[in-house]
Amino acid sequence: MILRLNRVILQNAFIHGKENFLQMSEEQAQALIQQMQALEAYMGDLIQKEEAVIRLMQEASGAIESMKALDGNTPYETLVPMGMGAYVKATIKPDDKMLVSVGAGAAIEHDKNAAINYVEARIKELEVALQQISAQKQDIAVRLEQGQKEINRLIQASRGSKQ
Numbered sequence: 753m754i755l756r757l758n759r760v761i762l763q764n765a766f767i768h769g770k771e772n773f774l775q776m777s778e779e780q781a782q783a784l785i786q787q788m789q790a791l792e793a794y795m796g797d798l799i800q801k802e803e804a805v806i807r808l809m810q811e812a813s814g815a816i817e818s819m820k821a822l823d824g825n826t827p828y829e830t831l832v833p834m835g836m837g838a839y840v841k842a843t844i845k846p847d848d849k850m851l852v853s854v855g856a857g858a859a860i861e862h863d864k865n866a867a868i869n870y871v872e873a874r875i876k877e878l879e880v881a882l883q884q885i886s887a888q889k890q891d892i893a894v895r896l897e898q899g900q901k902e903i904n905r906l907i908q909a910s911r912g913s914k915q
Contacts (some may be wrong), residue, residue, distance in 0.1 A: 795896070849863055
């Protein structure tokens with residue numbers, strides 16, 4: 753939204769400027785606007801990635817809580833979703849092994865503690881990824897702010913050349 757307004761302001765500011773200044777500044781402004789649009793799109797992608805990582809972390813935390821809840825010697829009855837709202841009753845024995853997905857459709861059988869440790873390790877990896885995404889977002893925000901300042905400078909220079 754800000755970029756669209758700046759583009760209109762820049763185009764109007766350049767219409768009344770000197771010819772040499774107009775050509776140079778308009779080219780600079782167009783290049784700058786394109787860069788800022790690319791940065792805004794990249795920021796949107798980063799925000800989506802960040803949201804996906806947060807959802808995965810929440811899901812992993814929930815899985816750990818569920819695994820820890822399977823404690824004692826009493827078997828648990830539960831419903832297993834079959835799809836389209838259909839469920840089947842199942843009995844979970846606390847001493848049963850757990851299957852943990854390791855990606856690419858593969859899973860490894862672990863005992864409860866090993867499964868919990870594996871998921872906790874994945875959460876730590878996700879935390880690192882979240883920190884990297886946050887750092888990238890900060891970098892893009894700084895670059896967008898610099899671009900905004902440059903656009904403002906070009907507008908001021910254009911207004912100064914009209915006089």
